[in-house]
Amino acid sequence: MNPIEDYKCPNCSAPLSYDPERGLVVCENCGSTFDINQLHYGENGPTVGDPASASLEFNWGQFQNAFSGNGAMEDMTVYNCENCGAVIEVDANTTATKCPYCDSNVILSARVSGGLKPNAIIPFKITSKDLPDAVNRFYGDKKLLPKNFFNRNELSKVQGIYIPFWLYNCTVDGPAEFAGTRTRMFRQGDYNVTETAHYRIVRDAHMAFQNIPCDASTKMANDLMDSVEPYDFSELREFNGAYLTGYLAERFDSTPDKELERASGRLMKSATDVINSTVSGYENVYFTSNGMRITSADVKYALLPVYLFSCKYEGVDYRYAMNGQTGKIVGDLPVSDSKKRGYFWKTFGIVFAIVFILGVLFTLLR
Amino acid sequence: MKRILAILTALLAVFLMVLPAFGLRVLADEDVQLLSDGGEEMPDWYPEDVEAFEDFYNDGASRVVDNAGILTAEEEARIAARIKQLTEKYNVDFVLFTDESSHGLSDEQYAVDFYRFNGYGLGAQHSGSILYLRVKDGHGGWRSMGTGRSELYVGDWQNVEDQDDQLEPYMRSGDYAEGVLNYLENLDLIYQYGHIPEPPVEKNIPGGIAASGGIAGAIAALVAGIRNGSLKSQMQTIHTAKRADNYLVPGSLNMNFSRDVYLYSDIIRTAIPTQEEREGGGSSSHSSGVHSSGGGGGSFSGGGRDF
Numbered sequence: 001m002n003p004i005e006d007y008k009c010p011n012c013s014a015p016l017s018y019d020p021e022r023g024l025v026v027c028e029n030c031g032s033t034f035d036i037n038q039l040h041y042g043e044n045g046p047t048v049g050d051p052a053s054a055s056l057e058f059n060w061g062q063f064q065n066a067f068s069g070n071g072a073m074e075d076m077t078v079y080n081c082e083n084c085g086a087v088i089e090v091d092a093n094t095t096a097t098k099c100p101y102c103d104s105n106v107i108l109s110a111r112v113s114g115g116l117k118p119n120a121i122i123p124f125k126i127t128s129k130d131l132p133d134a135v136n137r138f139y140g141d142k143k144l145l146p147k148n149f150f151n152r153n154e155l156s157k158v159q160g161i162y163i164p165f166w167l168y169n170c171t172v173d174g175p176a177e178f179a180g181t182r183t184r185m186f187r188q189g190d191y192n193v194t195e196t197a198h199y200r201i202v203r204d205a206h207m208a209f210q211n212i213p214c215d216a217s218t219k220m221a222n223d224l225m226d227s228v229e230p231y232d233f234s235e236l237r238e239f240n241g242a243y244l245t246g247y248l249a250e251r252f253d254s255t256p257d258k259e260l261e262r263a264s265g266r267l268m269k270s271a272t273d274v275i276n277s278t279v280s281g282y283e284n285v286y287f288t289s290n291g292m293r294i295t296s297a298d299v300k301y302a303l304l305p306v307y308l309f310s311c312k313y314e315g316v317d318y319r320y321a322m323n324g325q326t327g328k329i330v331g332d333l334p335v336s337d338s339k340k341r342g343y344f345w346k347t348f349g350i351v352f353a354i355v356f357i358l359g360v361l362f363t364l365l366r
Numbered sequence: 367m368k369r370i371l372a373i374l375t376a377l378l379a380v381f382l383m384v385l386p387a388f389g390l391r392v393l394a395d396e397d398v399q400l401l402s403d404g405g406e407e408m409p410d411w412y413p414e415d416v417e418a419f420e421d422f423y424n425d426g427a428s429r430v431v432d433n434a435g436i437l438t439a440e441e442e443a444r445i446a447a448r449i450k451q452l453t454e455k456y457n458v459d460f461v462l463f464t465d466e467s468s469h470g471l472s473d474e475q476y477a478v479d480f481y482r483f484n485g486y487g488l489g490a491q492h493s494g495s496i497l498y499l500r501v502k503d504g505h506g507g508w509r510s511m512g513t514g515r516s517e518l519y520v521g522d523w524q525n526v527e528d529q530d531d532q533l534e535p536y537m538r539s540g541d542y543a544e545g546v547l548n549y550l551e552n553l554d555l556i557y558q559y560g561h562i563p564e565p566p567v568e569k570n571i572p573g574g575i576a577a578s579g580g581i582a583g584a585i586a587a588l589v590a591g592i593r594n595g596s597l598k599s600q601m602q603t604i605h606t607a608k609r610a611d612n613y614l615v616p617g618s619l620n621m622n623f624s625r626d627v628y629l630y631s632d633i634i635r636t637a638i639p640t641q642e643e644r645e646g647g648g649s650s651s652h653s654s655g656v657h658s659s660g661g662g663g664g665s666f667s668g669g670g671r672d673f
Contacts, residue, residue: 143597175623191635198630204623208615226607266610273611274619330603343597344590352586359578363571 017246020124025242036242060299096249107241118239119300124324128158138329146336162249162303164216166256168263172271174292175204180282205275209267214259216252227330228323256299264294408469411484416660424485434464434501441543448550456557458516459486459494466502473509474653478666482658495520507672513664519556521667523652528562530650530671537673
């Protein structure tokens with residue numbers, strides 16, 4: 001198998017790229033469009049209409065075998081661009097990139113096949129054209145941003161990148177015990193009586209969680225990737241390398257076993273609250289023991305779309321991420337001390353004036 | 367037998383002759399009517415035949431009678447002067463009467479009897495009121511009873527409570543004269559307004575403005591701090607996800623087992639405090655429709671407390 005897939009137009013051999021607006025793969029030169037499901041890469045390049053050759057998807061159980069089977073490919077960090085022949089170095093986990101010389105889109109197919117093929121992908125829905133307006137809307141309601149932040153920040157090159165995620169499907173089963181109290185008060189002769197009844201409460205529940213995302217790349221900050229949630233997983237598609245054209249992509253470098261701890265922490269908190277909500281009719285309820293366990297877990301390897309960009313303001317880099325499906329933007333924001341003080345005193349002044357006038361009127365008129 | 371009877375008769379004669387030496391005397395018929403049911407000797411103003419008593423008006427009788435000796439001459443004069451003012455203003459009688467004992471009668475009855483049997487009260491209804499203080503060794507009680515046109519004012523339950531609440535600290539501290547004068551001031555207000563009005567609140571304008579400033583500053587600082595906190599939290603958009611609520615499969619929750627077991631109960635019983643314990647002071651007794659001994663005269667209403 002050719003380790004590199006250089007997506008070129010079968011009509012004019014110009015680079016192809018995925019267009020989120022139309023959901024098609026588009027030739028940037030001749031304008032030809034191709035349905036992504038009918039565009040496949042064979043030995044002689046991309047063809048249309050050929051049935052897709054079977055490629056082994058990621059399987060957790062065979063995960064270790066998949067890694068060892070492609071051990072030689074893991075070490076490859078240099079490739080020759082099929083379009084212009086340039087020698088380019090890539091990161092060990094990069095699965096899609098652009099040739100910096102001829103700008104052609106390149107998929108490192110060896111890193112998305114042979115058991116490393118993602119199970120699913122959510123294609124980009126937001127285009128890079130939408131980014132400036134989205135960023136302005138994001139900044140617009142942030143009242144404590146420094147006054148000249150919009151003018152002075154330098155919006156670095158926006159990168160649309162598919163981030164590797166583990167999507168966990170788990171079931172939780174087991175008992176939880178609580179102690180609860182009910183109180184009633186009544187009068188008995190010349191006495192007020194307070195009676196507190198104590199209960200032992202047992203619940204045994206089964207519940208399921210689906211598509212809990214944990215990013216599988218150690219290069220991406222977990223809190224940043226957590227913050228761009230939620231994704232609409234109804235738009236998960238079967239993986240096709242053509243979706244990666246025009247974007248960067250990363251392969252996982254953190255194993256599903258390692259990230260399962262993070263996913264299970266999240267779901268156990270939610271499971272605890274769910275089972276807690278089944279206890280009602282008590283003034284006080286508290287846990288005494290929690291025997292709930294994850295009884296089954298499965299994981300999918302998916303690529304999710306994110307735009308990454310950074311802004312430089314007064315020598316400091318501020319990083320941002322945008323959910324490539326929903327447009328949600330998160331990121332560090334500088335706080336202007338002068339604006340903070342200004343808002344405080346403005347609010348203070350208005351409230352003080354109103355309350356003071358009311359107080360004086362009350363004093364004079366009562 | 368004859369000898370035994372003679373000895374007994376002689377012993378009886380000796381006994382009767384010896385009794386006066388021990389200060390005892392046999393009760394004569396005329397003495398019986400002077401005694402109350404409690405067996406105490408009644409004062410001189412008490413009529414021998416209460417049922418035959420005829421009402422009269424004694425203009426010259428002192429309106430301040432201090433049998434208990436708790437007032438100085440000056441205090442008596444001040445109280446008498448104030449009573450005279452109130453009498454002229456409202457055309458009803460006022461009497462202050464003190465004694466060490468009610469001579470076996472109830473305090474209400476004793477007060478009513480003193481009022482009637484000493485000729486107090488103006489007009490056909492003998493309108494007026496009496497404040498009776500029973501004091502001995504710093505303890506006792508007081509009753510305020512009104513009749514005729516005064517009965518409604520003095521006998522009103524709220525007025526009784528309000529008067530007694532104000533009188534009690536004076537009585538307990540032994541400041542009897544000031545207590546009576548305060549009582550008369552309140553009586554003046556009761557006749558004017560039907561009740562004791564709340565004292566007017568003195569306006570302290572500088573203090574009010576300063577307090578307004580302080581409260582306004584505190585509230586403004588709190589509101590401004592909360593608002594700034596809210597604005598600052600808008601700037602923090604990166605959070606580590608701690609929950610998976612959005613990923614719970616709808617309808618997947620299935621309860622395998624659910625059980626609530628009663629274990630035991632803790633019971634706390636607290637005695638309900640009495641009215642006196644709650645208020646920290648006495649509570650008034652109320653009387654209405656009281657008549658003087660013998661049943662004659664008008665009806666009296668009022669109340670009072672012990673201390």
